[in-house]
Amino acid sequence: MVSQRETTRKVKEEAIFSAALKTIKEKGFHKTRMSDIAERAGISYGLVYHYFQSKEDLFDALLNRWWKGLFRLLSRIQKSPDPLRKKLAGIIHYFLDTYQREPELVNIFITEISRSTTNLTPERLESFKAFLSSTEQVIQEGQDQGVLRTDFKARYLTNIFLGALETFVSTMVLADQRIKGNTQKQRIAESILEVFLNGAKQQGVGGH
Amino acid sequence: MVSQRETTRKVKEEAIFSAALKTIKEKGFHKTRMSDIAERAGISYGLVYHYFQSKEDLFDALLNRWWKGLFRLLSRIQKSPDPLRKKLAGIIHYFLDTYQREPELVNIFITEISRSTTNLTPERLESFKAFLSSTEQVIQEGQDQGVLRTDFKARYLTNIFLGALETFVSTMVLADQRIKGNTQKQRIAESILEVFLNGAKQQGVGGH
Amino acid sequence: MVSQRETTRKVKEEAIFSAALKTIKEKGFHKTRMSDIAERAGISYGLVYHYFQSKEDLFDALLNRWWKGLFRLLSRIQKSPDPLRKKLAGIIHYFLDTYQREPELVNIFITEISRSTTNLTPERLESFKAFLSSTEQVIQEGQDQGVLRTDFKARYLTNIFLGALETFVSTMVLADQRIKGNTQKQRIAESILEVFLNGAKQQGVGGH
Amino acid sequence: MVSQRETTRKVKEEAIFSAALKTIKEKGFHKTRMSDIAERAGISYGLVYHYFQSKEDLFDALLNRWWKGLFRLLSRIQKSPDPLRKKLAGIIHYFLDTYQREPELVNIFITEISRSTTNLTPERLESFKAFLSSTEQVIQEGQDQGVLRTDFKARYLTNIFLGALETFVSTMVLADQRIKGNTQKQRIAESILEVFLNGAKQQGVGGH
DNA sequence: TATGAATGAGGGTTCATTCAT
DNA sequence: AATGAATGAACCCTCATTCAT
Numbered sequence: 107m108v109s110q111r112e113t114t115r116k117v118k119e120e121a122i123f124s125a126a127l128k129t130i131k132e133k134g135f136h137k138t139r140m141s142d143i144a145e146r147a148g149i150s151y152g153l154v155y156h157y158f159q160s161k162e163d164l165f166d167a168l169l170n171r172w173w174k175g176l177f178r179l180l181s182r183i184q185k186s187p188d189p190l191r192k193k194l195a196g197i198i199h200y201f202l203d204t205y206q207r208e209p210e211l212v213n214i215f216i217t218e219i220s221r222s223t224t225n226l227t228p229e230r231l232e233s234f235k236a237f238l239s240s241t242e243q244v245i246q247e248g249q250d251q252g253v254l255r256t257d258f259k260a261r262y263l264t265n266i267f268l269g270a271l272e273t274f275v276s277t278m279v280l281a282d283q284r285i286k287g288n289t290q291k292q293r294i295a296e297s298i299l300e301v302f303l304n305g306a307k308q309q310g311v312g313g314h
Numbered sequence: 315m316v317s318q319r320e321t322t323r324k325v326k327e328e329a330i331f332s333a334a335l336k337t338i339k340e341k342g343f344h345k346t347r348m349s350d351i352a353e354r355a356g357i358s359y360g361l362v363y364h365y366f367q368s369k370e371d372l373f374d375a376l377l378n379r380w381w382k383g384l385f386r387l388l389s390r391i392q393k394s395p396d397p398l399r400k401k402l403a404g405i406i407h408y409f410l411d412t413y414q415r416e417p418e419l420v421n422i423f424i425t426e427i428s429r430s431t432t433n434l435t436p437e438r439l440e441s442f443k444a445f446l447s448s449t450e451q452v453i454q455e456g457q458d459q460g461v462l463r464t465d466f467k468a469r470y471l472t473n474i475f476l477g478a479l480e481t482f483v484s485t486m487v488l489a490d491q492r493i494k495g496n497t498q499k500q501r502i503a504e505s506i507l508e509v510f511l512n513g514a515k516q517q518g519v520g521g522h
Numbered sequence: 523m524v525s526q527r528e529t530t531r532k533v534k535e536e537a538i539f540s541a542a543l544k545t546i547k548e549k550g551f552h553k554t555r556m557s558d559i560a561e562r563a564g565i566s567y568g569l570v571y572h573y574f575q576s577k578e579d580l581f582d583a584l585l586n587r588w589w590k591g592l593f594r595l596l597s598r599i600q601k602s603p604d605p606l607r608k609k610l611a612g613i614i615h616y617f618l619d620t621y622q623r624e625p626e627l628v629n630i631f632i633t634e635i636s637r638s639t640t641n642l643t644p645e646r647l648e649s650f651k652a653f654l655s656s657t658e659q660v661i662q663e664g665q666d667q668g669v670l671r672t673d674f675k676a677r678y679l680t681n682i683f684l685g686a687l688e689t690f691v692s693t694m695v696l697a698d699q700r701i702k703g704n705t706q707k708q709r710i711a712e713s714i715l716e717v718f719l720n721g722a723k724q725q726g727v728g729g730h
Numbered sequence: 731m732v733s734q735r736e737t738t739r740k741v742k743e744e745a746i747f748s749a750a751l752k753t754i755k756e757k758g759f760h761k762t763r764m765s766d767i768a769e770r771a772g773i774s775y776g777l778v779y780h781y782f783q784s785k786e787d788l789f790d791a792l793l794n795r796w797w798k799g800l801f802r803l804l805s806r807i808q809k810s811p812d813p814l815r816k817k818l819a820g821i822i823h824y825f826l827d828t829y830q831r832e833p834e835l836v837n838i839f840i841t842e843i844s845r846s847t848t849n850l851t852p853e854r855l856e857s858f859k860a861f862l863s864s865t866e867q868v869i870q871e872g873q874d875q876g877v878l879r880t881d882f883k884a885r886y887l888t889n890i891f892l893g894a895l896e897t898f899v900s901t902m903v904l905a906d907q908r909i910k911g912n913t914q915k916q917r918i919a920e921s922i923l924e925v926f927l928n929g930a931k932q933q934g935v936g937g938h
Numbered sequence: 939t940a941t942g943a944a945t946g947a948g949g950g951t952t953c954a955t956t957c958a959t
Numbered sequence: 960a961a962t963g964a965a966t967g968a969a970c971c972c973t974c975a976t977t978c979a980t
């Protein structure tokens with residue numbers, strides 16, 4: 107059984123989260139005021155400080171949602187015996203699914219972290235590098251298995267793959283486009299996979 | 315012959331430009347103070363306002379350097395009869411060359427414009443869209459000529475191409491990596507081109 | 523019962539009002555700094571912005587005190603069946619009474635609005651014109667009733683009346699004179715009324 | 731014979747004067763920048779300092795034009811044996827004539843001096859008081875000669891007279907109205923004189 | 939828990955004035 | 960006489976954060 111106090115806490119935190127997400131997406135982290143968030147959450151701005159230490163703290167809590175899910179997925183992928191295509195598809199779908207469910211979260215990740223040095227504290231950079239590394243390991247594995255060409259560094263291929271994925275999402279983000287149904291999502295995922303895997307596949311002698 | 319006045323102006327403007335470039339790259343546009351720029355340029359902050367109307371104005375002047383060169387290149391490419399590979403190589407090399415010469419400029423473009431909604435005034439968005447469109451036309455042309463597969467929208471392929479390019483540059487940017495010589499530059503350009511063109515090429519009739 | 527919060531707000535607003543009134547009167551609106559007002563009110567300047575949006579906003583709040591009372595009076599006068607002399611006396615006394623109670627308020631009205639184009643936003647001009655019009659209607663009515671001469675436009679007579687009144691007040695304002703008791707106030711009011719009504723009265727048929 | 735140097739000086743000073751007059755009238759003294767004046771005069775802002783020590787200095791030079799003419803008139807009036815009506819008419823016409831010729835000058839006098847404490851340096855206040863005194867002497871003389879009622883202080887009657895005059899001019903100033911020909915000017919002058927003299931005349935026992 | 943009064947560091951911008959050329 | 964580069968005091972306003980209630 108959960109105490110009423112705990113319930114209130116959850117509810118309020120969620121309201122703040124949601125308000126922060128929307129507002130930061132609209133105005134950017136820097137231009138978002140704590141009072142904007144509070145107003146949107148329907149509480150006083152003083153109360154935000156009851157739940158979160160500071161603006162930065164709240165921001166990190168937001169980002170952790172993104173990282174937590176992503177790292178859980180990546181660690182599952184790394185252990186799994188699935189073929190490369192399925193693993194990469196998993197990463198793509200994490201982006202697209204999250205974008206469907208919480209577009210603001212993906213927006214913020216792309217906008218404030220993935221391409222911005224401004225908000226990059228050492229801790230955040232660490233998370234980002236870990237993400238790159240994990241993806242690179244998946245790619246490296248593909249090379250080791252002879253599925254991907256080895257004449258380019260794993261890091262290069264990783265850049266190409268993630269770059270394609272990120273740009274897809276960020277152009278949608280910029281244009282405020284929603285993903286219309288699973289068919290479109292499949293289509294997007296396939297185009298990235300097809301082009302990348304085709305382009306990066308081992309050009310085997312008798313390869314096919 | 316140029317008057318001394320005019321020379322002074324040019325010299326100072328250049329000093330401000332250079333200082334702004336470095337400082338914005340280091341701290342981001344938002345966290346860069348006009349006084350930071352002035353100090354780095356070795357002048358009083360009042361003088362910055364003598365040459366530029368405002369912080370935004372200075373920022374736009376900076377960006378125009380980037381856009382001007384890029385649009386000149388794109389218009390040349392659009393008119394040229396070169397094969398697709400050479401055209402795309404041209405775009406890639408504009409990024410890489412500029413990154414070699416003025417890494418901060420590319421950094422700022424990637425960081426503050428390409429992936430950030432925060433600083434996106436309508437005018438800047440316009441430039442950005444024009445850039446996307448022009449690239450898309452090149453890709454579209456590749457499809458029309460039967461060089462690129464047509465089962466994906468031109469916009470999709472454009473995203474993949476530019477995404478790969480941008481991510482390459484931005485990971486270098488993030489890691490503060492310099493490009494070591496033309497060999498490395500060639501290698502990077504090739505990896506993008508190879509993977510993209512291979513992955514996006516028209517699948518021959520008997521192809522499998 | 524009033525909450526303590528509300529009381530604090532009222533008290534502070536009043537303190538700011540009062541400080542603004544005195545400071546603007548002494549230094550003029552332009553030369554008055556928000557920090558001057560805050561200092562005089564015994565609070566930090568940040569708090570002024572907690573209660574008023576901007577310097578202009580605070581200024582308007584100040585003026586509204588003046589206008590509110592004046593327009594309430596004018597609308598009462600317009601509906602009333604009183605003779606002209608009593609109506610004009612009402613207007614005069616509004617100036618003189620307010621001057622006794624809040625000399626700074628009258629000062630600011632005269633100094634910053636009545637004769638200055640500098641601070642004249644369209645909204646403020648509107649208030650001013652409404653004031654002129656209402657007074658003109660009273661004068662016009664006097665003409666229609668045969669009490670005032672009709673060989674001069676109502677607007678001309680209005681100018682003369684208000685001009686006399688304003689100058690009285692503003693010379694006191696300039697000299698920082700207080701009105702000493704009701705006798706003096708009566709005397710001033712009478713002198714304006716006497717001279718104006720005598721000078722502007724209908725020259726009766728047999729009158730001369 | 732005048733040296734060419736001296737001629738240039740005169741021409742430039744006049745250009746600066748004229749530009750200052752117009753600009754201060756439009757924007758007010760405080761909001762007028764030295765560079766505005768220079769630009770309007772078609773010279774560099776540095777040059778303004780060659781002719782005038784400071785912004786305040788230029789402003790005083792402007793005002794002196796007004797005061798010089800007014801004091802010359804007042805001293806002539808004080809010595810003259812003309813009847814009161816003619817003397818007051820002289821003062822009125824100085825305002826109206828100057829307003830026809832140099833409306834900005836009258837505007838500035840009314841706006842920045844007559845009703846504003848902001849720009850009131852001790853020297854300027856001195857001029858203003860001298861003007862009031864001189865006019866009061868004329869009025870006093872009228873009382874002594876039995877032309878004006880003596881039951882009101884000379885200062886009161888002076889206020890009424892100048893107030894009526896000033897308000898006339900300042901409403902035209904506010905509305906940016908020009909005086910259309912001498913007929914209108916006569917009409918205005920008459921209305922002020924008529925109302926004032928009628929209202930302030932000695933109420934003879936059997937007087938009429 | 940909850941409110942909002944209170945603080946003040948911080949930053950963009952303006953503009954009179956000086957002065958080397 | 961003439962220019963405009965150069966300076967920096969001044970001032971408005973924002974907003975994260977603290978804290979009494």
